Amino acid sequence: MSVVIPFDYEGQPVQFNADGWLNATRIASRLGKEPTAWLRQIDTLEYISFMAEALGLNSVPRTELDEIKALGTSAPGIKNRILTLAKSTGLVKSRVGAGGGTWLHPKLAVVFARWLDTKFAVWCDLKIDSILHGDMSVREQLEQALKTLSGRKALASEHGKGLSAWRWDKPVLENSVQFWIGQVQLSLGFDEAA
Incomplete structure (x- = not known):
């Protein structure tokens, strides 16, 4: 999935x-x-x-x-x-x-x-x-954030030096993915609390 x-x-x-x-x-x-x-x-x-x-x-x-x-x-x-x-x-x-x-x-x-x-x-x-069929620009941003996260993880696995950088980059990249998930939800009207 x-x-x-x-x-x-x-x-x-x-x-x-x-x-x-x-x-x-x-x-x-x-x-x-x-x-x-x-x-x-x-x-x-x-x-x-x-x-x-x-x-x-x-x-x-x-x-x-x-x-x-x-x-x-x-x-x-x-x-x-x-x-x-x-x-x-x-x-x-x-x-x-x-x-x-x-x-x-x-x-x-x-x-x-x-x-x-x-x-x-x-x-x-x-x-x-x-x-x-929702707002594709936000969905594209989410997909880009996921791609970046995945790419950096792969790089970190390949290079020992990358592991050190990955340790610092990972939270920022994960926050980016979470932000864009939130944006997808908001742009598609999924803010049920409102």
């Missing part, structure tokens, strides 16, 4: 990355649900498969979808099979550790959000649109 942009929805943290992917695990847990409960539904698998096909990604073969529909979710092991097939499309990613959880492609985020809560779905749709 790329840089995570945190937002606030009614006092609850919601994480998107710069490409609009939603951290489904974090928000679902705040609303008392689990993303796997949504991902293990036959209708969800069918939607994900058709979306993957429309986007030119790996879709689930129609014969396999029909077989799963015929078996139903009460068949042994079918829910895990559905989850595995959903992940195989590339529209669902799971990570372990810091920043981990189940991340959903922007094309799935609103459908998932609708399953969680309708009001949240509308909010989510607007935020994804803002991330993907």
